[in-house]
Amino acid sequence: MEPRTLFQKVWDEHVVVQEPDRPAVLYIDLQLIHEVTSPQAFTGLRERGLKVRRPDKTIATMDHSTPTLPKALWVIDDQAKAQLAQLESNCKEFGVELFPLGDSRNGIVHVIGPERGFTQPGKTIVCGDSHTSTHGAFGALAFGIGTSEVEHVLATQCLLQRKAKTLEVRVEGQLMPGVTAKDIILALCAEIGTGGGTGHVIEFNGSAIRGLDMEGRMTVCNMSIEAGARAGMIGPDETTFEYLKGRERVPQGADWDAAVERWSQLCTDEGAKFDKTVIIDANKLEPMITYGTNPGMGMQISEPMPTLESFDDFSQQAAFEKAMLYMDLEPGQPLLGKKIDVVFIGSCTNSRISDLRMAAGVFSGRKVADGVRTLVGPGSHDIKKQAESEGLDQIFKEAGAEWREPGCSMCIAMNGDNLEPGQYAVSTSNRNFEGRQGKGGRTFLASPLTAAAAAITGAVTDPRSLLLS
Amino acid sequence: MAKFTTLTSHAVPLPAENVDTDQIIPARFLKVTDKHGLGDSLFCDWRYLKDGSDNPDFVLNEAASQGAQILIAGNNFGSGSSREHAPWALVGWGFRAIISTGFADIFKSNSLKNGLLPVEVSADVYKALMEAVQLDRSTRITIDLPTQSVTGLDGLEATFPIDAFSKHCLLEGIDQLGYLLSFDEQITSYEQQRT
Numbered sequence: 001m002e003p004r005t006l007f008q009k010v011w012d013e014h015v016v017v018q019e020p021d022r023p024a025v026l027y028i029d030l031q032l033i034h035e036v037t038s039p040q041a042f043t044g045l046r047e048r049g050l051k052v053r054r055p056d057k058t059i060a061t062m063d064h065s066t067p068t069l070p071k072a073l074w075v076i077d078d079q080a081k082a083q084l085a086q087l088e089s090n091c092k093e094f095g096v097e098l099f100p101l102g103d104s105r106n107g108i109v110h111v112i113g114p115e116r117g118f119t120q121p122g123k124t125i126v127c128g129d130s131h132t133s134t135h136g137a138f139g140a141l142a143f144g145i146g147t148s149e150v151e152h153v154l155a156t157q158c159l160l161q162r163k164a165k166t167l168e169v170r171v172e173g174q175l176m177p178g179v180t181a182k183d184i185i186l187a188l189c190a191e192i193g194t195g196g197g198t199g200h201v202i203e204f205n206g207s208a209i210r211g212l213d214m215e216g217r218m219t220v221c222n223m224s225i226e227a228g229a230r231a232g233m234i235g236p237d238e239t240t241f242e243y244l245k246g247r248e249r250v251p252q253g254a255d256w257d258a259a260v261e262r263w264s265q266l267c268t269d270e271g272a273k274f275d276k277t278v279i280i281d282a283n284k285l286e287p288m289i290t291y292g293t294n295p296g297m298g299m300q301i302s303e304p305m306p307t308l309e310s311f312d313d314f315s316q317q318a319a320f321e322k323a324m325l326y327m328d329l330e331p332g333q334p335l336l337g338k339k340i341d342v343v344f345i346g347s348c349t350n351s352r353i354s355d356l357r358m359a360a361g362v363f364s365g366r367k368v369a370d371g372v373r374t375l376v377g378p379g380s381h382d383i384k385k386q387a388e389s390e391g392l393d394q395i396f397k398e399a400g401a402e403w404r405e406p407g408c409s410m411c412i413a414m415n416g417d418n419l420e421p422g423q424y425a426v427s428t429s430n431r432n433f434e435g436r437q438g439k440g441g442r443t444f445l446a447s448p449l450t451a452a453a454a455a456i457t458g459a460v461t462d463p464r465s466l467l468l469s
Numbered sequence: 470m471a472k473f474t475t476l477t478s479h480a481v482p483l484p485a486e487n488v489d490t491d492q493i494i495p496a497r498f499l500k501v502t503d504k505h506g507l508g509d510s511l512f513c514d515w516r517y518l519k520d521g522s523d524n525p526d527f528v529l530n531e532a533a534s535q536g537a538q539i540l541i542a543g544n545n546f547g548s549g550s551s552r553e554h555a556p557w558a559l560v561g562w563g564f565r566a567i568i569s570t571g572f573a574d575i576f577k578s579n580s581l582k583n584g585l586l587p588v589e590v591s592a593d594v595y596k597a598l599m600e601a602v603q604l605d606r607s608t609r610i611t612i613d614l615p616t617q618s619v620t621g622l623d624g625l626e627a628t629f630p631i632d633a634f635s636k637h638c639l640l641e642g643i644d645q646l647g648y649l650l651s652f653d654e655q656i657t658s659y660e661q662q663r664t
Contacts, residue, residue: 016652016655017652021633022634023632025656027659027660036500037499037553039503040502040503040504043502043503053656065499079501082502083500128551130550130551132551144550145551145575145578146551146553146556146575146578146579146582147504148579148582151646152645155649155650156646156649156650156652158649158652158656159649160634160645160649164574194545194548195487195544195545195548195571195573198545198571198572225549228545228548228573228574230574230575294487294489315484315486316486319485413496414496414497414500431491431550433491434491434492435491435514436491439497
């Protein structure tokens with residue numbers, strides 16, 4: 001047999017039918033549902049008189065439009081209320097397991113999937129959310145879909161798919177202190193742009209990827225979509241198995257051993273060909289930050305911003321000028337020292353326990369700068385509990401940060417957490433699009449270390465200056 | 470889904486790259502439980518001023534844009550989130566086709582399921598069409614799906630790619646779920662083999 005990539009192996013395993021000149025009928029092992037992209041799909045089922053084919057392979061949570069204040073302070077507008085109520089009644093009617101708002105198992109969809117062990121190597125996983133790529137960190141083929149496709153999977157447990165090309169991203173070397181998984185993926189976005197991975201599934205490998213824990217790997221795969229790739233994957237290894245072992249929904253006992261043996265076959269074969277390869281030298285990476293209005297507009301934090309002359313293409317120049325105008329920044333100037341108004345630590349990219357520990361390490365014994373609003377949002381109730389048992393919540397609160405309830409929070413700004421027009425934020429989330437964190441708001445994307453450092457100094461800061469002191 | 474065969478229309482020029490789905494429709498409009506009525510929120514933050522009135526500088530508000538069914542936009546259109554609300558809003562406004570040099574994967578897939586045709590052309594063809602439309606907003610462009618061709622002024626004609634299945638679905642107005650449901654037997658036997 002021809003040597004195969006990890007992607008090819010998972011793909012082959014899930015093709016139910018492949019007719020000539022037609023997309024493959026691809027079997028889906030797990031669909032994750034949330035309130036925002038599912039109502040119209042359930043309506044479609046009802047209109048056609050269809051059932052959910054496999055409720056046992058479907059899990060629902062509420063995260064996007066949910067408030068992150070304590071329950072006594074919840075303000076949920078009527079539209080969001082109706083949407084949440086509809087998810088609840090849809091799940092009840094169609095027999096789908098739901099982790100509703102307030103439930104101890106509730107959290108951000110891409111945090112609870114892995115945390116509860118639903119996410120497993122070799123699975124095909126979809127969700128009406130582009131950051132479904134997160135689950136690829138486990139060697140799953142996981143990608144975001146639209147609401148029509150949510151309905152397709154609910155009805156048939158399958159999707160019509162054309163096979164993507166493969167892009168290998170090899171990250172070799174060792175990260176310096178202060179440089180994190182987030183900096184790897186921001187560096188990739190800066191290198192290939194937000195359209196660089198279009199039509200491709202990324203496989204991340206190399207010693208720097210192997211050296212990451214599962215949470216770091218999730219951060220990397222999470223933002224594959226920001227480089228244009230629907231999915232990012234990492235071959236499962238001991239780190240993966242160690243993370244999964246004993247989790248609620250993974251096989252137990254003898255079934256666990258059999259699963260690990262099966263999962264161990266999921267690496268890319270020697271000699272397998274990728275359509276494209278990009279190599280990143282981890283030794284040379286520095287903390288990254290974005291300056292513009294898409295995640296590809298990023299740079300090393302110590303660099304000055306580009307100038308018009310940095311781009312040879314007219315349309316890129318126009319995009320750069322438009323971004324600088326929106327961000328109200330001066331081309332060619334450094335970002336270091338730029339005053340900021342808000343810091344957001346959270347989202348499906350960086351709200352896991354290791355992210356919170358990193359941030360708490362910077363906050364410990366320090367105070368948030370005057371006039372800076374800092375929100376820290378754990379990705380799930382499990383993470384919140386864990387953080388509180390370690391006293392991280394106390395560190396954040398004593399520093400003057402707001403310790404919030406789980407949810408998408410200020411990443412998507414449709415739940416009461418948002419920037420005010422004109423404000424600057426350093427954010428650990430994944431998108432710096434115009435208005436993403438609130439109409440007129442301006443976002444600098446960075447790691448939890450860099451975000452925490454900005455909260456302390458009130459300005460864009462190289463986190464290494466605080467780590468050393 | 471509405472059938473798509475041939476479309477002739479004037480066009481709206483939007484020469485910006487990487488137009489993301491947060492610009493097409495910001496997240497705060499995603500709290501709906503319906504697909505309809507999103508046309509008013511299309512490009513909301515570019516289209517309206519602070520007081521809610523039309524921004525006269527935004528192309529969609531120009532008299533020449535009214536009634537247009539074709540949007541011409543810069544590379545990597547539709548990047549970002551998976552929200553199908555983006556094509557719902559574009560279709561809700563009245564667009565039936567978008568011409569660009571490239572589309573984000575999920576956006577393209579969502580568009581094809583809503584009778585919104587992504588027409589991918591070379592940089593040269595994009596430039597020629599964009600210039601012609603900007604010069605004369607009444608310029609009419611014809612998009613013919615059976616021959617996969619786009620025709621502008623002065624004999625400008627180019628072809629565009631589309632996979633055979635999506636083309637078939639658009640031409641016939643077939644919705645893909647019907648096709649998927651026809652594989653029920655194979656899906657059942659696949660499930661039995663794997664357990």
